[in-house]
Amino acid sequence: MAEDEDDDGPLPDLPNVEDYDEVRMRCAPNPNGPWHLGSARMPAVIGTYKQMYDGWMLVRFDDTDPETKRPDLSAYDEIIEAVEYLGFEPDEVLKASDRVETYYEHARDLIDAGGAYTCSCSGEDFSELKNDGEPCPHRDKDVETTREEFAAMVDGEYSAGEMTLRVKTDIDHKNPALRDWVAFRMVDTPHPREEASEYRCWPMLDFQSGVDDHLTGVTHIVRGIDLQDSAKRQRFLYDYFDWEYPEVVHWGHVQIDAYDVKMSTSTIKELVDQGELDGWDDPRAPTVASVRRRGIRGEALVDAMLELGMSTSDVDLAMSSVYAKNREYVDEDATRRFLVRDPVEVPIDGEGPASAHPPLHPDFEDRGDRDIPVGDALVLEPGDVPDAGDRVWLKGLGCVEAVDGGDALAFTDDDLSVVTDGDVDVVHWAPADGPTVRMRTMDGDEHGVAEPGLVDHAVDDVVQFERVGYARIDDLDFDGDADVQTYFAHP
Template sequence: METKDIEVLVQKFALQNAYKYGKVPQAGSVTGKLLGTHPELKPHAKELMPIIQKVLAEIGEMSPEQVQSKLKEIAPELIEEVHTKKEARKGLPDLDISNVKPGQKVTLRIAPNPNGPPSLGNARGIVVNYEYARKYDGIFIMRFDDTDPSIKKPMLEAYQWYVEQAKWMGCPPDKVVVASDRIPLYYEYAEKLIALGHAYVCFCEQETFKELKDAGRPCPHRDTSPEENMNNWKRMLAGDFEEKVVLRIKTQIDHKDPALRDWVAFRIVREEHPRAGNKYLVWPMLDFESAMEDHFQNVTHIIRGKDLIKTAQKQKYVYDYLGWEYPKVYHWGRVRLLGFGKFSTSVMKKGIQDGEYSGWDDPRLPTVAALKRRGIEPEAIRNVMVNMGVTETDIEFSMDTLYAENRKIVDSKVNRYFFVHNPVVMKIDGAPETVAGAPLHPMDESRGVRKIHVPENADILVTMIDADNMKPGDLIRLKDLYNVRIKSLDPLCAEYIGNDISVLKKGARIIHWAPKDGVSVRVISPDGEFHGVAEAGVKDELHNVVQFERFGFARIDSINGVIVAYYTHP
């Protein structure tokens, strides 16, 4: 195949990947697709890399619109393939789109409070809503419900974190909306409801109102005229009242469910908002703000937790008063994350402030940032979240499920290296000087081998676990090096007995090892830290995931001095 033909193929596959996930693909993904469809190119894998890198650099300069346009020009069938595969994703049942009018797009949203970075639970909402939007060629909105400047105070950095990490997961929002930027709009509709006689300013103490509500009796302010309510509302905005004063939506005061009786739409909060400062004193409650924005953004379908079933019942009062049509609503059950315990944003934040965790990307935390730093592939997160589906049944989710999905993706891509934690020196007598030739990947010879120089009569390093399970006379095969027989344990000493692999038939165990002059490595994992030595080649893998043989996968995070790696999974 001519070089120019290969370049066209690479361009097609790279553009398709960029169109599908909204970002420049990794070289490994394009290589895998190319060799999977054209196995005859495998012997030439090394020569392909410069071509792939050139194409990826060109795509990196393109906008999403230019990517789509170029792909449509050279391979329109690949655009169709993307949509066909999206529609066939497992786990996501069809939506009822009978409420979508001609010319209207299916529109879904994720509505986080940006008081911290996205967690694994938030990732589910991002992925599922995004996938549905793509499935129906619709719109995916990220809306920040940041109107609580006191109890769930927003973090300025979190707004950007959510957008960036959604993009990293391959789920870029089509539109970003920030509620705190739109407070005057909510005031406008509060005043419409007041004028219509459907909202009133309540001066009751909280406990007093609760007693009346529980008894199904109106508070003394419920029948105040719209004119007087409007005056009181203006005084709320001016700061004339104390914080107990609220604006309530009139519902059915004797409704069988007390939670639905005359709910609060606005309250007074004098605490400074990180984004809006002290510009506003009166803030909408989530039920009101969310109801407004779902209408303003033409949201057609809402997916929310089943613990929020009453939210729709509350909001429908407002929709009925204003003559609006309520979106279709789906509920899903809670996800209990096994292996992490109970983590709320406030708990994580306090742990970081107290120095218990190194930051939001500490591997012990269930955040998207932590998973990214550990080397979890965004595709693995998307696959797992989609396969959970949308069901009201509560789910127990094991991280092993995510690890298994990630392993399918990275196993064929990552290079292998030796890493010995808790190292013990093994002195070897009678060994010749040699260069160990260990494959970078056992199933891909085209990657070549990593060469490790081992001097004559070398001292090497083995793990303490392996050393503790040795006894004099044991036959040991040092992987990809040679065979030894254990002579003594303290100090650990062995003698060279050749390189014939038939020693395995005599009961020899295979263990990994590291050169004594290797590089120091610190592996940070959810279960603690592992210190040891690895072969020097890992210094070339900065920001890549590697597999430390007989240890697990890890992402090389930094190479200054002691190499720091983040444990990915077994």
């Protein structure tokens, strides 16, 4: 890879990079729950830009709403873990709820600059005036009164809804979304973090994030189109403070196919609470934790996210694209194993080998062979059981024919040519007394019997169940309804 030049990297260039000594970016999640897959796009892109430009990345928890987007105390760590799983390391981690005093200080400065006023209008009243381009009666309040009332807000002397601090922008700006927006409001519910539980006066995102971006020297902001107007609102703030606004790039929303569950933190949380999902890492949940548990590499997710590019239109991420990327990472290390789902037990008689020795990995013969005993009965998947008189080739073992009206199998003396000629299908199989397996998939749990060697793996190994697909070994000491629990990744 070329080191410099615009030799196309994995992402389009950020604007005006040459104007800055260092590209500094932030990933600003709301810790109101663990991450869904869409959230992974932010660290994937920002982390990649960090690598492209040898830049700096901050993870800043924008946890300034203790009520409607109430932080989940365990989500802070889970989000950092998710970032690391994706392969990135934040240079710094901040929590907005630790920085409330800083926001207050800037609010006071803004008030002194004549840039804000306390307002006791109800939401509806203000909205009505605003939509007509009319100032509210509080707009011309003198600075001293605003100072006092803001101090009272900070002291918690108002209840929710009674008082706000508004930034004075342009009350008849042609875009109604930009007119005199709220910078601080009262929240009665204490913040779940002990350290922040006394605050009642909380900044809104546009204020908090605007101040923090400047204070942390952020040069490039990457965010969703839902925050398109944010930059425009914050520019008023930056003008009052005489700050330079960072470069901004917006992208569209991501949808992910293949899931029945809506990709929204609140929806997933609800399903988990109701027990519809077995936690955030349920394979049916469109979450980072879920694909991780399935053995999908963070890098694969990142690669697929990067292919979505940076367009502002909404995009659909095909999980097949994630799977394609993941195969490239895991195939080489994925030991081949047999797993027979919905096993049908069939006795096997006649003369034949006592065991089979297919390779652990066909591309790496030097890794050795498996040892699969045959016994007097084996299991096949229902669709693989031959009808009476038909033959199948038991992979690694040999050709068998259905005898006794289809109730048993007997070895034939056919050689491999029957397979290469296309007359006989090759199927996977397992001894009937092999370890039982529960395999969790996006479409529900499957049960099966595997070859004995499966228990020799370690947790977290990704294996390839031949003719089934890749799966991660999850629990070798499973106390549920099987000996081993696995999570299916993808074909």
